[in-house]
Amino acid sequence: MAASARSVLSLSAWDTGRFWGRHFVLVAKCLCSATAAARPLSAQQLAENLRAKKQEQKAKEREVPGDPVQRRVQELKRYTQQLQNVHPNVLSKALKRGILHQDKNLVVINKPYGLPVHGGPGVKSCISDILPVLAKMLYGNKAEPLHLCHRLDKETTGVMVLARAKEVAHRVHELFKTQQVAKKYWAICVGVPIHSAGVIDIPIIEKEVQGQQHHHKMTLAPNYRMENGKTMKVRxxxxxxxAVTRYQVLSSTLSCALLELQPITGVKHQLRVHLAFGLGCPVLGDHKYSDWNKLAPQKLSVGILKKLGLEKTKTRYLPLHLHAQQLILPPLASESQELNLVCKLPKFFVRSLSHLKLEIPEKD
Incomplete structure (x- = not known):
């Protein structure tokens, strides 16, 4: 009996020692972990962590989405990023292949999406920088650089006019300034205008937005306001x-529309502002003017997202669907003729029309 009691006591003591031993090891590990966490990482460890995160991010970007539309969105995002690293010669060749018209005075190109016209912060490649290279490709090594006659937004595609001589560029610029150039744009807008055609005649002004991110935007500065149900003129x-814009609905569904736009004036971001704040129908993919108070990806309805096959988290990569479709230039001299310049829609624009069930009107 005493022997068995001693054995039980010794067993209990052994179990107790084992328990406290494990507890001590656990506490020691925790203390070591806490000490390691508190200890600042070395430069090598920080570099390795950063490298691992970058590799993980690249692996995610290399993942090919199953949906064809999302694959196209990913391609456009990658294409826009790559444009900033393209060699001027390669970019010039691409623009040369897309020439719409060429004569002794003018070169008309199809401006691609995502390529800025002028340089600026963070811009490595722009059209103005490659004009000397493009001129040499077209007219030889002694050719004078081509000259810009007007500009398009970075995200806008379509007809863009360049001049061979500075005098011709100035002449064309004056034609634009004096509203002698007929311009037609096509845009897919979110929502459908109440009237199928009309004129938006509302002045535009640039203002600073007081929000989470301080930024500047163009906005409306109407000459009229409503007071007690009456329209009152203001100073x-x-x-x-x-700013004056003509518009016409070419095709529409319940949630979106294809518009033809004719800007009579040429104010910065005029079409985007008139559609977003004048008609309440922002351009599809316009992440700047879809909301006044903040800079954020455009919010789209579940129906539009479903038609486009797009996830809500991927809307920030949706391109601006605004295309300079046609320009009609009057004769530059007595011996020249009127120029009617038409540029076909980019592929992403055509795909969006198809997915949204919007029809391209037949040619007259």
């Missing part, structure tokens, strides 16, 4: 620019 803002 025009002296900093506002006169």
């Amino acid at each position: 025009p803002n002296r900093h506002a620019h006169v």
